[in-house]
Amino acid sequence: MEKKSEAITIYDVAREAGVSMATVSRVVNGNPNVKPSTRKKVLNTIRELGYRPNAVARGLASKKTTTVGVVIPDISNAFYAELTRGIEDIATMYHYHIILSNSDLNQEKEYQLINAFFEKQVDGLLFLGGELTNLHRETFSASTVPVVLAATEDDTAQLPYVTINQKEAAKEATQVLLEEGHEHIAFIGEALSDPVTGYPRYSGYKEALLEQGKPISEKRIRIGDGRYRSGYQLMTELINENPDLTAVFATSDEMAVGAIHAVQDQGKKVPTDISVIGFNNIPLSSQVRPLLSTINVPMYDIGAVAMRLLTKYMNQEQVDTSQVYLQHHIEIRQSNRVMLKKET
Amino acid sequence: MEKKSEAITIYDVAREAGVSMATVSRVVNGNPNVKPSTRKKVLNTIRELGYRPNAVARGLASKKTTTVGVVIPDISNAFYAELTRGIEDIATMYHYHIILSNSDLNQEKEYQLINAFFEKQVDGLLFLGGELTNLHRETFSASTVPVVLAATEDDTAQLPYVTINQKEAAKEATQVLLEEGHEHIAFIGEALSDPVTGYPRYSGYKEALLEQGKPISEKRIRIGDGRYRSGYQLMTELINENPDLTAVFATSDEMAVGAIHAVQDQGKKVPTDISVIGFNNIPLSSQVRPLLSTINVPMYDIGAVAMRLLTKYMNQEQVDTSQVYLQHHIEIRQSNRVMLKKET
DNA sequence: GTGAAAGCGCTAACAT
DNA sequence: ATGTTAGCGCTTTCAC
Secondary structure, three states: OOOOOOOOOHHHHHHHHOOOHHHHHHHHOOOOOOOHHHHHHHHHHHHHHOOOOOHHHHHHHHOOOOEEEEEEOOOOOHHHHHHHHHHHHHHHHOOOEEEEEEOOOOHHHHHHHHHHHHHOOOOEEEEEOOOOOHHHHHHHHOOOOOEEEEOOOOOOOOOOEEEEOHHHHHHHHHHHHHHOOOOOEEEEEEOOOOOOOOHHHHHHHHHHHHHOOOOOOHHHEEEEOOOHHHHHHHHHHHHHHOOOOOEEEEOOHHHHHHHHHHHHHOOOOOOOOOEEEEEEOOHHHHOOOOOOEEEEOOHHHHHHHHHHHHHHHHOOOOOOOOEEEEOOEEEOOOOOOOOHHHHO | OOOOOOOOOHHHHHHHHOOOHHHHHHHHOOOOOOOHHHHHHHHHHHHHHOOOOOHHHHHHHHOOOOEEEEEEOOOOOHHHHHHHHHHHHHHHHOOOEEEEEEOOOOHHHHHHHHHHHHHOOOOEEEEEOOOOOHHHHHHHHOOOOOEEEEOOOOOOOOOOEEEEOHHHHHHHHHHHHHHOOOOOEEEEEEOOOOOOOOHHHHHHHHHHHHHOOOOOOHHHEEEEOOOHHHHHHHHHHHHHHOOOOOEEEEOOHHHHHHHHHHHHHOOOOOOOOOEEEEEEOOHHHHOOOOOOEEEEOOHHHHHHHHHHHHHHHHOOOOOOOOEEEEOOEEEOOOOOOOOHHHHO
16 A cells, blocks of 8 residues: 555556556546557556546546535535435436535525535536525526526526425415314414525415415414424414414424424314424424324435436436426325315 | 636636736735736736636646545434534635535445545545444555544544544433433444444443443343334334333434334333433434433534544644544433432 | 647746 | 746547
8 A cells, every 4th residue: 555655647657557648548537449458557557556546637637527516505404414315326326526515595605605616617506495596597607517406496597496396285285284174274484585485385375275265364374494493482372372273384394393392382282183284204204293294395306306407417418307396295194183084 | 797608717817917827826816916906907807707716727736625525424314414514614614615425334435435535636534424444544544635533433543533422421321310210221222333323332331330230131232223213113122021121221312212202102101101311412302202311412513623623634733632522411301200319 | 559749727936 | 026937637639
């Protein structure tokens, strides 16, 4: 094993093996135009010298870095962590590496990150989360680097994305509750300005109620931050202000679980007194009692499919659908009442 | 805004601004040796042309990539996700980017990743998780790139690391249980071969029992995979085979929560009938009922401190302690009985 | 099948 | 304060 010294370059290998740099380059890159015997010879001296190609030099010469940038709101959030796993697995499969940075949904930071990644000459960019402004779009289109949005959509521009239909999913959750016969269904959502978790889910909730001719009341609507604490708090308020409440739909599992505990702390039972449905189906939802009924979002798949899509763009492959909606479904567990209809 | 075309280089800026490349390079890098007026001129044409420095070329010329590699077992695991957040925050603070890859604790994969990161010319490497073999050590020492271990330790080699004292922590958890007066305390651990979550925690458990003269019985020891399911399953077995069991220490919060539910499903109560204590203090532990008593591991800090330490090595700064143990503490909540002593 | 040589876009002496 | 000039380590025509 070589000790710490000046790094071995392709030139050293060439000299040592008695061939040219070009030939060494060819065997390193698996170019078939090399006589087996010389290939073997080169491979041997590579091993002897402990030669390790310099990816930076290669990147400069070839204009490819086999690296993709990932802008993510917060890696410590279970939802994004799982999604990132999907991204990384597919990236590995296609021999790409991932540069990861948290944006905290801060537009200024997002903008900086995108630019920093472009400076690093990423071959592609995956953008997750935040709202897309014109500044984002301009930056994207000023570059030739392919960009794919994950768990985000973009109506205005033609950016490719992969996500689920947020509004439909929220609507379905609300409908399940409606079918149980509840008169009053509360909503614990997230900032309406958030184009992913905010408005679309709110409007799905609203639409479901409207279709059944149920009144929408501000009294039953609360906006939290998606975390457990806010779910707990908001649900406590909701119960106090709405004694007749029998169901709630929360747009995140953490908030839903917080809501369940709030219900219990008020001396009521889930689902006997109050039904609760969450959103995302993060591991937490099947690690609490009662098990949380929730919308299953294929987080891993969103990441995986988005990354796969990105590889197609990077390889200039033909892509048929650039805006893909993955299938969601409602996972009925124990936090809502069983539908009578089911018994037929 | 410039349209997609050939990228603007430092040379274009120099020509356009009527200065040399060196001068442009100086202003881009904030070198003070530039007359204010020419600096301004250069800055202007940079803006006009939409020039964006090419980090790859810079990396090749300067032999610095401002990138650090992170080898992590699994980003979708709450523990590592939080730790990664700590790493990333400090990295950003010091203007580094992070290349992230999952190893799944697979040694072959770890080895490949380390080499791939070296090829990418990372300025430093953060290694988390797995067991350190001689192959790892050789690879590390064959390179001049500084390496720091996070949440892992290394007794044999002189690699720097930041972690907590696993054995002590496990011992404390067991002692808390012991102080409650339990005769039989079960242990749900993880593969003993794991140098972080495995053997050290097991030996802490054992040592605590031994010190109190309590017998150690195989009947009360189970090895799981750290996840909820295995905690549930193993606890179910434990209860069936040990009717006299009144306490359990699990080396992960997920397993501990699984254990709690197993207890409940057997018609017993936590902590009245059985006390349970977990390990890590991931968010889950304060999102279940009863709230889980657990060992608090400063995950974020481990990542942050490790990254900070790495920056010191990368800048060749003086470092006083290269092996740091962060403080852990036991977080008593509701899954174990309150100690009578406390009432005095 | 193999080699020579011209870059890739930038930094870092070294001059001036 | 600014310019000139070598590289950095590799890929990639283009010859042979």
